[in-house]
Amino acid sequence: MAVGSNLLIDVSREGERVVLRLDGDLDLASVPLLESEVELATLDDTASIVLDLRGLEFLDSTGLRAILLLDKRSTERGQAFALVRGSEQVQRLMSMTRVDEHLKIIATPEEILL
Amino acid sequence: MEHSTGSGGGAGSGGSEERRRAIDLLVEAGAVLASSLDLTTTMGQVAKLTVPALADLCVIDLRDEDGSIREVAVVAADAGTARELEDLRARFQLDPEGAHPVARVIRSGEPALLPSMTSALLSSFAQGSEHARFMIEHNYHSAVVAPLLARGRTLGALSVLRLGDGEPYASEDLELVCELARRAALAIDNARLYSEVRQVEQRLEAVLVNLAEAITVVDEHGQTVFANQAAAELLGADTPSELMSAAAGTIMPRFLVLDEQGTELDLESMPGRRLFAGEHPEPLLVRNIVRATGEERWLIVRSSPITDPETERILYVVNVFENITEVKRAQLAESFMAEASRVLASSMDYSETLLRVARLAVPQIADWCAVDVVNDRGEIELVAAHHIDPDKLAAAERIDRRHRPTLDDAIGVAEVIRSGHAQMFTDIQPDALAAYARDDEHLELLSEIGARAVIIVPMAGAAKTIGAITLVSSDSIRSFTEADLALAVRLGRRAGTAVENARLYTERTRIAHVLQRALLPESLPEVPGVEVQSLYSAAGELNEVGGDFYDVFDYDDARAMLVIGDVCGKGPRAAGVTALARHTLRAAAIGGQSPTDMLGTLHQALLRQPPGADLCTVCLIMLAREAQGARLTVALAGHPPPLLIRADGEVERVGRSGTVLGVIDPVSIDEHEITLGAGETLLMYTDGVIEAGRPDNLLGEDGLLELCAAAPGLSLESFLEHIERAALTRARGALRDDIALLGLRIAGR
Numbered sequence: 001m002a003v004g005s006n007l008l009i010d011v012s013r014e015g016e017r018v019v020l021r022l023d024g025d026l027d028l029a030s031v032p033l034l035e036s037e038v039e040l041a042t043l044d045d046t047a048s049i050v051l052d053l054r055g056l057e058f059l060d061s062t063g064l065r066a067i068l069l070l071d072k073r074s075t076e077r078g079q080a081f082a083l084v085r086g087s088e089q090v091q092r093l094m095s096m097t098r099v100d101e102h103l104k105i106i107a108t109p110e111e112i113l114l
Numbered sequence: 115m116e117h118s119t120g121s122g123g124g125a126g127s128g129g130s131e132e133r134r135r136a137i138d139l140l141v142e143a144g145a146v147l148a149s150s151l152d153l154t155t156t157m158g159q160v161a162k163l164t165v166p167a168l169a170d171l172c173v174i175d176l177r178d179e180d181g182s183i184r185e186v187a188v189v190a191a192d193a194g195t196a197r198e199l200e201d202l203r204a205r206f207q208l209d210p211e212g213a214h215p216v217a218r219v220i221r222s223g224e225p226a227l228l229p230s231m232t233s234a235l236l237s238s239f240a241q242g243s244e245h246a247r248f249m250i251e252h253n254y255h256s257a258v259v260a261p262l263l264a265r266g267r268t269l270g271a272l273s274v275l276r277l278g279d280g281e282p283y284a285s286e287d288l289e290l291v292c293e294l295a296r297r298a299a300l301a302i303d304n305a306r307l308y309s310e311v312r313q314v315e316q317r318l319e320a321v322l323v324n325l326a327e328a329i330t331v332v333d334e335h336g337q338t339v340f341a342n343q344a345a346a347e348l349l350g351a352d353t354p355s356e357l358m359s360a361a362a363g364t365i366m367p368r369f370l371v372l373d374e375q376g377t378e379l380d381l382e383s384m385p386g387r388r389l390f391a392g393e394h395p396e397p398l399l400v401r402n403i404v405r406a407t408g409e410e411r412w413l414i415v416r417s418s419p420i421t422d423p424e425t426e427r428i429l430y431v432v433n434v435f436e437n438i439t440e441v442k443r444a445q446l447a448e449s450f451m452a453e454a455s456r457v458l459a460s461s462m463d464y465s466e467t468l469l470r471v472a473r474l475a476v477p478q479i480a481d482w483c484a485v486d487v488v489n490d491r492g493e494i495e496l497v498a499a500h501h502i503d504p505d506k507l508a509a510a511e512r513i514d515r516r517h518r519p520t521l522d523d524a525i526g527v528a529e530v531i532r533s534g535h536a537q538m539f540t541d542i543q544p545d546a547l548a549a550y551a552r553d554d555e556h557l558e559l560l561s562e563i564g565a566r567a568v569i570i571v572p573m574a575g576a577a578k579t580i581g582a583i584t585l586v587s588s589d590s591i592r593s594f595t596e597a598d599l600a601l602a603v604r605l606g607r608r609a610g611t612a613v614e615n616a617r618l619y620t621e622r623t624r625i626a627h628v629l630q631r632a633l634l635p636e637s638l639p640e641v642p643g644v645e646v647q648s649l650y651s652a653a654g655e656l657n658e659v660g661g662d663f664y665d666v667f668d669y670d671d672a673r674a675m676l677v678i679g680d681v682c683g684k685g686p687r688a689a690g691v692t693a694l695a696r697h698t699l700r701a702a703a704i705g706g707q708s709p710t711d712m713l714g715t716l717h718q719a720l721l722r723q724p725p726g727a728d729l730c731t732v733c734l735i736m737l738a739r740e741a742q743g744a745r746l747t748v749a750l751a752g753h754p755p756p757l758l759i760r761a762d763g764e765v766e767r768v769g770r771s772g773t774v775l776g777v778i779d780p781v782s783i784d785e786h787e788i789t790l791g792a793g794e795t796l797l798m799y800t801d802g803v804i805e806a807g808r809p810d811n812l813l814g815e816d817g818l819l820e821l822c823a824a825a826p827g828l829s830l831e832s833f834l835e836h837i838e839r840a841a842l843t844r845a846r847g848a849l850r851d852d853i854a855l856l857g858l859r860i861a862g863r
Contacts, residue, residue: 028683028684057809058808060682060805060851061661061680061681061683061729061731062683064682064729065682065729065777068729068777068778069777072777095771096731096752096753096754097731097752097771097773098752098771098772098773098774098778098781098782099752099773099774099778101773101782102773102778
């Protein structure tokens with residue numbers, strides 16, 4: 001469990017899949033924590049990364065940018081990247097910026113394999 | 115006194131003559147015993163009475179506390195004999211448990227008559243052979259040993275001896291000697307008591323005199339009956355006797371006595387007086403100021419009673435004055451500094467905090483406090499002043515306005531600022547004021563304030579002195595001390611740091627404001643027939659430039675562009691991106707691009723920025739003026755859609771958002787056209803508005819839509835302010851994110 005500002009991150013690994021569950025706010029203050037947790041959790045043989053946003057209450061543009069960068073980096077490394085959809089505000093922001101058309105959004109972490 | 119010798123034995127001979135002599139002896143004894151309380155003198159005199167009137171040799175022995183027997187008087191017809199016996203007795207103390215008649219009498223309390231002592235008898239109770247030889251050689255013949263009895267105790271024995279062939283003692287002699295002994299015993303007892311008391315007194319005095327604490331003993335009339343040296347010094351006398359000879363009630367008026375809160379105390383509140391009044395007072399902490407010198411001491415006064423053991427009436431009180439001036443001063447200084455530090459740290463508005471510090475200093479440490487600061491024009495500016503008396507404060511401010519010190523002044527505030535060294539002047543005389551005053555009016559004003567002591571300390575910033583704090587003690591008995599100066603110096607340092615920090619902060623804020631203004635359009639160009647208003651509200655303390663931006667510029671002769679956008683983040687980098695966004699769009703407009711293409715160009719520009727991923731949301735509107743209103747083309751990239759507010763208050767969102775710019779490639783942008791009629795309003799906003807009050811008091815999109823219903827009834831400017839106020843209220847005055855609003859309204863109706 002990692003804690004930063006208003007964000008808690010819970011990391012679990014199932015084989016080649018890394019799931020990071022976020023609780024709280026992903027904003028200017030807590031983005032560095034997410035970035036370092038992803039770095040720590042990702043190993044050479046990691047095939048997919050899931051950000052579970054079901055517990056995420058608030059996302060601002062800095063958080064959005066961080067997620068987009070993670071997506072970009074995963075693509076460069078040949079890893080799958082997906083989000084489990086978050087709260088209403090989170091989804092609205094993603095929708096308004098049409099990020100939801102670009103990222104893979106799934107209902108549960110298991111779906112990433114599909 | 116005639117010696118009756120060889121007149122034959124027996125009680126009968128010369129009976130009345132004897133009786134008369136006996137009475138004479140007793141009377142004389144009475145006189146002797148009453149004449150002195152000194153034990154040794156008295157005993158010697160009693161013994162002398164009996165020799166040679168009644169005996170050839172008289173010895174008085176006393177029993178000491180430890181039971182030993184000590185000879186206190188020896189008188190003999192022959193002085194040499196007396197000395198010899200004294201010497202013997204000194205060397206051979208009588209054994210209290212022994213057979214010697216004195217020892218036996220002392221033990222039993224009963225007198226002994228030894229009319230005729232044989233050598234054998236003498237030897238039997240002698241204390242050694244030398245003693246025996248002495249007694250035999252001196253012809254110890256007849257003796258009476260009477261106990262000295264007083265208050266039921268045997269104090270010793272009175273022995274009378276006849277040597278040689280003189281008339282042996284008879285029972286009348288025994289009676290007489292016993293009577294004499296009884297009176298002597300009383301006298302001894304009194305003398306002993308007196309001596310004990312004297313010893314106790316002396317011991318006590320030795321202790322009290324030398325105690326560091328000041329002690330006085332006062333009777334119920336207020337007369338000081340005892341004082342030690344420390345008390346004399348504390349109460350302003352040269353010696354204790356001076357205090358004791360002062361009339362009651364004349365000592366206290368020398369001082370101004372205050373309690374901890376500064377209320378004056380009278381004599382009746384002193385614990386000593388309250389004891390006499392039958393109360394049980396607690397120790398009292400007082401602030402004691404010597405009227406003549408202004409010297410201030412903090413004392414704890416503790417009083418306890420001396421009561422008559424029989425009547426339980428209070429005869430005297432003992433006052434102990436503990437001088438805690440150092441401790442109390444340190445405590446007051448610390449609490450003052452803690453309070454001043456708190457005040458100085460509480461706000462970045464330094465003139466306000468300095469005024470509060472001045473108010474704190476008065477009257478705690480001074481009657482008047484003024485704070486001067488060197489401004490950026492090099493002038494000494496009065497930033498704060500406070501006086502205990504509001505009228506005198508007005509006078510002080512008047513002086514200031516007419517007689518501002520300058521950095522060229524030789525003395526005073528200017529000197530302290532130049533040198534960085536504190537100054538203190540105490541006991542200021544009128545002529546000193548006159549020398550300082552610039553003219554008669556200045557002098558009159560200075561005298562009116564009545565400065566008696568002044569402290570000026572520098573306010574030091576990191577590199578140089580930035581101002582000075584002046585403390586004045588006026589019209590009061592209390593003057594400044596070294597301790598006050600030390601406290602003032604600390605205050606000056608603390609205030610100097612605080613002011614400098616506040617100034618730096620204010621400067622940074624000013625820079626940020628300037629920068630912000632540079633990044634936003636100074637004024638919006640006029641679009642004929644269209645009213646345009648903007649509102650920008652920065653979040654928090656505004657030490658950092660924000661990421662919201664807006665712009666209005668001509669597209670061509672007939673059309674104008676309105677932009678509002680949000681760059682992710684804050685600070686210099688985000689500021690740079692907002693500048694890039696505005697200028698790229700303006701450049702794209704010059705190229706004649708459509709709104710969609712303009713946004714595409716901006717997107718490309720952002721993609722090329724190192725290191726990449728500068729998100730930017732934009733709402734871009736092209737406005738073409740028409741006969742009855744305006745035709746708007748709305749292009750959105752990741753930005754909340756603008757709101758169209760009809761004349762009747764109906765609100766609708768315009769357009770559908772496109773992709774956020776700067777990261778995801780390619781982007782998808784839609785254009786949407788609408789017409790705006792007379793009296794209709796279009797509102798563009800950034801998400802800081804709808805996020806205001808997160809998490810528990812969120813304005814949200816719904817809240818904003820509600821606010822828009824009020825638009826038609828308000829001027830455009832008031833409408834934007836209405837929204838800003840609502841957002842600030844939701845956020846309880848503390849916005850997390852900036853707010854930018856751009857509104858346009860078609861004139862008419």
